[in-house]
Amino acid sequence: MRYALVFSGQGTQHAAMLPWLADTPLLQAMAQTLDCTDWRAALADPAWARTNRHAQPLLTATGLAAWAQLKTQLEEEFNTQGTHLPPPSAVAGYSVGELAAYAAAGVYDDTTALQLAARRAQLMDDCARHQPGGLLAVSGLASNALATLVQAAGAHVAIVNAPDAWICGGPHAALATLQDRASAAGAHCTPLAVEVASHTPLLADAAQAFSVELQATPCQPPRLHLASNAGGRIASAQDARQALARQISHTVQWQDCMQELYERQVSCVLEIGPGQALARLWNQRYPDMPARSADEFRSTQAIARWLVRQLGD
Known part of the structure; x- marks a missing residue:
């Protein structure tokens, strides 16, 4: 019973995303970070939604909150069948989605991932003021x-x-x-409705500043197989720090990242986050290994039933 998780990147966030998502302390902390009492209402404003300082903490926190809620539902589903939920066989995140993926793999706790997302956005915005793109x-x-x-x-x-x-x-x-x-x-x-030239040399200063931030932030080696946007696997805490900083100003090799997950021979892939972009990319390349997005479903129960069916086939 093997499955992989991929956490969405920026650009597909919307007011109705993940309609089943319940309020949690992490989402409350996110609201404080964003200085926003109703993040769904705020997402209805396209200008607010695409701003880095809003989008990056929001995607990180909602992705992690969604996975925590879904994991609880999955554990209940497996318990009713007299078995235990296996951990994901592999995890990856697309662009800023890497922060949620690293937290899901145990590199950071959820609160630290949220704080790093806010700092990452700030550094990228500061850099973009001098290097617009x-x-x-x-x-x-x-x-x-x-x-x-x-x-x-x-x-x-x-x-x-x-x-x-x-x-x-x-x-x-x-x-x-x-x-x-x-x-x-x-x-x-x-x-694209993105205000910075992410993953290019124009953000070299932001990458260097984020590297300093990451070196000062405690982290752990991943507990799960963690695929990097640079391709390959993250095996140590220092690998994680270097990869997270580097991807800000270097090419994200998502096709290599997908191949890394595919080679884990999982039965299915679940995208955690808004939209279906990563699930579509996966299904185009690997039609024999189905992918769905959590945002397609109206409840965690429906997601859990789909995942249980895939793992049972």
């Missing part, structure tokens, strides 16, 4: 052709989702040039 999704071109266009435009590869599906980052002028040239070459381009 954004992100552009580009798909439909061969990787060598796309790499040539990215380099010629003065942009950078921020995230590799698939060989022909990248998120590119850089200064706004470089992204505009890339969009024009890639579209002319037949690519599909979508500017």
Whole structure:
């Protein structure tokens, strides 16, 4: 009975996300961090929702609260069958989702992960004021052709989702040039509602500052198989610190991260967080190993029933 968890990244948060999510002390701490009494109402404002200092702590806290609530439901389901819930065979997070994944794997406690998310957002925003930029999704071109266009435009590869599906980052002028040239070459381009050039050298100062923050923050080696955005496995506390800082200014290799999970030979994958982006990416690449998002379901009971069925097949 093997399953994997993936924690959502930024960009798909919405007011109706995870409708079954109950209030918890962690979500109350999140509300204090955000200085917001009703985070769902606040998410109805697109400008509020896409702001780093709001989105990153919110995604970290809601992801961890959702997993805690779901785990309780799963334990009840397994207990009724006279068995025990196995831990996830592997865990990963997409971009800022790595903080929730690291906490789920035991590297940080939930409160520390929330605090780090807030600090990460602040450092990225501070850096972006001096190095403004954004992100552009580009798909439909061969990787060598796309790499040539990215380099010629003065942009950078921020995230590799698939060989022909990248998120590119850089200064706004470089992204505009890339969009024009890639579209002319037949690519599909979508500017993202993100206000910083995440996972590019433009955020090198933020990565360095976050590294200092992480070195001063106690952490533990992961208790679960933890896949890194850089590809490969996080095996030690120092690995975790280095990887979390590095990914701010370096390419997220999500296709490699997915392959790392696939090689664990899990029966299914559950996305924890808003939207279904990671589940869709997974199902496109690995149709023989189903993935669903917790945000698709109306209750934790429904999620638990699906997961139990998958693990029983």
